[in-house]
Amino acid sequence: MREFRETLYPHWGQFFSIDEVLFEQKTDHQHLIIFHNKEFGRVMALDGIIQTTEHDEFIYHEMLAHVPIFAHGSTRRVLIVGGGDGGMLREVLHHNVVEHVTQVEIDQQVIDMCKRYLPNHSQGAFDDGRVNIVIDDGVEYVNNSDDTFDVIISDSTDPIGPGEALYTSRFYSGCRRCLREGGLLVTQNGCTFGQLDEVITTAERLQPLFTDYTFYAATIPTYIGGIMAFAWATNDSSLRQTSIDVLKERFLNSGITTRYYTPDVHQAAFALPQYVIEAIK
Incomplete structure (x- = not known):
């Protein structure tokens, strides 16, 4: 075999x-x-x-989409960088308050093949009228676009090959210029035990750009090497302090059905292991 x-x-x-x-x-x-x-x-x-795999993708996509959108509370415009399989787009579009999503993917062939062979990921999301698909380099897009967004989600590969540029200071500064006031950036940031250097480097690059930056986490079976870290960066420190009662109200009002995300999981995800806390000081 x-x-x-x-x-x-x-x-x-x-x-x-x-x-x-x-x-x-x-x-x-x-x-x-x-x-x-x-x-x-x-x-x-x-x-x-x-x-990505069909059986555990929901954990990753729910946590990278719902945590920032529910924390923000009034997300109207979302930018997704990467995410050619369509799973992130699917979860973002579950939020009826979202009026527009731009997705920037460097490789059209990834989208085409995933629509054909991984249709359960996108579930028709690419055909939603709120979506604008841009085939471009994500770094160039955020540094040249005039569009602004409430939430930016970097659903990138690891920093190898085409995905490497999405972990640079130039990308993060471009994201900052595309964020509306009170906006929020979240990114895929590798597994904390096997890829701790990525977490450290990201923290160092976010620190000069945002007043509030940290990481939150989830456990995804096929992403091995410890808990999966998601970077969080904003100039509105109140977003990370959104109360459990507010999160529960927003979640209930959204009508969204999840398999992993809950408001309690949302808050608990920001509790990091000591070795990660020490690494990003």
């Missing part, structure tokens, strides 16, 4: 049995494979690194 062995870490890792290869190709930007695994359903990997 063919196996997929992830290459994220040089000396250890995870493997998946491949029941069927649904698609495999070297795109203009990266190597893309989508295959079926008995335990996790359809799995997508880019450049040897697992990006």
Whole structure:
């Protein structure tokens, strides 16, 4: 039986049995494979690194979408950078208060193949009238666009290949210029045990740009190496202090059904392990 062995870490890792290869190709930007695994359903990997699976994607997408939007409380315009599988777009669009979403994806082929082979991720989200898809480099977009947003979500790959630029000071400063007053940036930031250097570097780059920056976390089975960290950056420190009662009211009024996110999980996600707290001081 063919196996997929992830290459994220040089000396250890995870493997998946491949029941069927649904698609495999070297795109203009990266190597893309989508295959079926008995335990996790359809799995997508880019450049040897697992990006998403049908069975656990909901944890990642719910936490990176709902935490900032419920904390903000009046999100009308959202920018998603990356996220070509459509799962993030799906979760953002569950919020009826959101009037417009721009999604910037560098690789059209990722969107096309995910619409075909991972349709349960997007569930038709790409066809929503509130959505504007832009095929462009995310760094260039945030540094040149005149659009502004309440929430920016960086749903990037790890800082390898095309995703590396989305962890730079230039990207973060571009995001700041695109945020409306009281706006909020959240980003995928790797697993805290296996990729702690990424967390440290991100903290160092956010610190000069935002008055309130930290990380929150979730555990996602196929993202190995500790808890998954999400960076949080804003110039409105009150957003992180949103009370549990307010979060519960917003969640109830939204009518959104989730499988992982709850207001209690939202608040608890900001409680970080001591080794992470020490690392980002």
